[in-house]
Amino acid sequence: MEENKELDDFIRKSVKELGFEQPPSNFTDAVLSKINASAQQLPTTVYQPVLSKKAWAGILIMVAFVFSYLIFLDPELEVGWLSRLNTLTAFDWSGNLPDIRISNTFVYGTLIGAFFVVVQVFMIKHFFDRRYELS
Amino acid sequence: MSQPEDQYYIDAILKNGDAGAFEFLVNRYKHMVFTLAMKMIKNTEEAEEIAQDVFLKAYHALDKFKGDAKFSTWIYKITYFRSLDYIKKQKRHLHTSSIDDEVEYHLPSVDNTLARLEADERKKTIRKAIGNLPENDALVITLHYLEELSLKEISDITNLSVNTLKVRLFRSRKRLAGFLTNELESDMLENYGRE
Structure with missing residues (x-):
């Protein structure tokens, strides 16, 4: 304990003697001129959206109008594709797909391989985090 | 406040x-x-x-x-x-040396040798020794001994826990004393060669 106190005093004395590092004499001016420069640039960095909110509202109204006109008001338009949709679900895929047989071993192997790739992503991230970590 | x-x-x-x-x-x-x-x-x-x-x-x-x-x-x-x-x-570590925590130093003799140096020479030696500390250790030493902040205040600055800082400060003190010993010894060797 006694030794610690001595060491503490000694380090305090040494660090105090060294004192502050002196920044260059023009330091304050440099900071202030940087602040002025950034203040002048400020307006140019205000971003304007390409489409204003009004424009978006206009587009939405137009799209809604076109669709509602076509669906509800246009008597000529047959919305036939709606009724044809069920051909997709009713379609029998089985006869048209190539017949590929995959062994269970291959499936398990691929799954385990994929699992290890996922684990590695975290391990590599951890590795690099530690590598650049500061002492 | x-x-x-x-x-x-x-x-x-x-x-x-x-x-x-x-x-x-x-x-x-x-x-x-x-x-x-x-x-x-x-x-x-x-x-x-x-x-x-x-x-x-x-x-x-x-x-x-x-x-x-x-x-x-x-x-x-x-x-x-x-x-x-x-x-x-x-993406690099600054050129700090690593030194074992159990570095040999004899405080009274380091203190004595330092005291005998000219003020400029003494400052140079201390600066070099602190320069050898890893960045975080140098920061903790400076905040604690120069700015006289408490560990709690240093903890607010660095987001490191008070206990971590306590350990770090303890280690940094020993390291710094070790570095000072090394600097003084190498200076002495240089001067010995010259005279």
Whole structure:
């Protein structure tokens, strides 16, 4: 304990003697001129959206109008594709797909391989985090 | 609580956009900010650049400063993290030496030898020894012994726990004493050769 106190005093004395590092004499001016420069640039960095909110509202109204006109008001338009949709679900895929047989071993192997790739992503991230970590 | 004087100038900047009031704050804190950056970055030009950046950043983020902490704590925090960012971006460890915690040193003789040196020579030796410390250790030593902050305050700046800091400070003290011993010994050898 006694030794610690001595060491503490000694380090305090040494660090105090060294004192502050002196920044260059023009330091304050440099900071202030940087602040002025950034203040002048400020307006140019205000971003304007390409489409204003009004424009978006206009587009939405137009799209809604076109669709509602076509669906509800246009008597000529047959919305036939709606009724044809069920051909997709009713379609029998089985006869048209190539017949590929995959062994269970291959499936398990691929799954385990994929699992290890996922684990590695975290391990590599951890590795690099530690590598650049500061002492 | 922020010191009343600091708060007065901060209010002046926020309310009246008085950039001149910021000059006072820069002058008050530039030495410590620059010293901290120097201890971590260990290069005068780059530390100056970083210290300037810190004040620039502080100026623009001043409205986010809440008066519940000291302004000094806040600006040291910006300095600490800005320096860390810089070091990380460099993707290299600064040339610090590693030294075992159990380094040999005999305090009275280190103290004696240091005391016998000329003031300039002594400062040079201490500066070199601190320069050998890893960036975080140098920062903790500087904040604790030069700025005389408590471990709690250093913890607020670095986001490291008080216990971590206690261990780090303990280790840094021993390291620094070891480095001083090394510096003094190598100086003595050099001088011996010359005379």
